[in-house]
Amino acid sequence: MHFSFYTEKVPGEGEDSEPLLVVGQDRSILAVFDGMGGAGGIVYDTPVGRHSGAWFASRAALDVVQGHLPEIVGPGPEVDGARAARLLHDRLQEALGRRLADFGAPRSSLRSKLLRALPTTMALAYVVRTEPEGPDWVCHCFWAGDSRVYTLDPETGAHQLTADDLRSDHDALQNLVDDSVMDNCISADTEFHINYRRGELRAPFMLLAATDGCFGYVPSPMHFEHLILSHLHAAASVDGWRAGLRSTIESVAGDDATMALLAVGGDLDAVRAIFAPRLERLVKTYIEPLDDIEEQMRTTVQRADELRQQRVALRSELWSRYKPDYERLLPEPARPAAEPVAEPAAPVAGPTTASVPSDAASPDTAGPGRAGDDKSEMRTP
């Protein structure tokens, strides 16, 4: 059982290449490539379009693997890993060097150890059954950068098979937030190496290659395993599994995301049943406690916002009750300057009235401490 998917954060500008997934009865190849936009942001105008160096790099690396891997790894289950890694390195270096020369682009005026020409990661798994129809497999991993190969075991869960080429010596949880600088990646103008590792697998298992858009935006490494198994659990078909997984990853990833997955051990129902106990343990032991505390934090923040609003409303309401007494002894505000008096009209017979200043204290209503123009009326104890 197998599938792959590819998502672009910005349509048409995805710097991951399409994944490679070739599945046979007794051998399969899974590979992903992530062009490094931060280091390879220089843009090239070419007949195939205007794209970043990172965009071209991941596709060039995919071409090399598709074209040369069979000759590099040979026909049998065993591989001379060191030799194969060297050959891969040489083919990649030649291809990227040729591509850079083809571009003929002027070198950037920038100077930086961060920047590279045509930089990309690679995570490749070549897995071979040791005997026809047997349960044992050998897995050969080749990689450079921070794209990964994982295996999932029904008992022990997810295992990262490739160690990220990062400057910091962080674990998978720290790498989620620390965003470490890479210290090895494939490129046209900087020396690099291809890592190699051999492992043994026994069916049933899952094997997957993924770029960091898949696993770099989840709350914890445990949530990445949960992502895969929970969508397996909910899926009615392989395509449903793929679609559910892709949709969730796409909704949270801040990057392009690409994955190739192989499940060995039966059809969808069989694999689902095999991994069900593991999913249950994972949820109880890791996911529920983390999700619970996340929910509590969300509720607390929401409640704090509500209380803030209530505080504003309450303070305003109580102040409106308190204010009249509080302001009762304040002096009256200054009167505006008197309007110019119009020329008196011709006198007419009859009684006249005189206006009385409205702020004059009336002897009938004046009392101790009442505000008035004459502050000497205020008594102090």
Next chain:
Amino acid sequence: MADQGLSYAVDLVFCIDVSGSMRPILDQVKKNALSFYDDVQKNLTAKGKNVDHLRVRVVAFRDVLHPDEMPIEESPFFALPDDQEAYSAFVNRLTPAGGGDIPESGLHALALAINSDWTRVGDRRRQVIVLWTDAEAQPLDAGPVPPELGDRVPRDFSALTDMWENEQGRMGVNSKRLILFAPDGSGWSDISSVWENVVHHPSKAGAGLSDVDYGTILDSIGNSV
């Protein structure tokens, strides 16, 4: 799955040479400083990265060997967009004057920038120093440092390098970036050839910077590298 929605906190410190020789280009540099943070934010947002906290501060410099000519003018961090007006006002009132001979105190300003009160919030951070100058860097041990700068300025270039590379220091090992718009020459070329996480555009304060290279600089800040 709980929504991850990583938040980014971005702090920018702009070191701007305001000595007399910058007169012909200071207005352009100020314009660049006023638009840089916006461009960084747009770059991150276009990549689906939420910038929840964005702050900027300014360290304007001349020559510390002329202490009577205001060798250093520093601002606090301005939170954007709330303090946009105060930030613009600070930048706009910078005037080119003084500085004396050619080397200016860019390394002193850089030391003050490295020692900023960087943010500790956000799931992922970017701490970026951008420096504009048209002059070589004056050595840190060229003469006495004004007392108010105190122990924030190291005694020599090796000590400054240690400050930048310090994994336990105030700036995150992976989150820091230094962007230099400075000519080739003493100080600046040493930095770009030796220090990590630096992008250097050899120029007089950014003159001749192409759109492509500017985009590359923004990508080097916004993307993982």
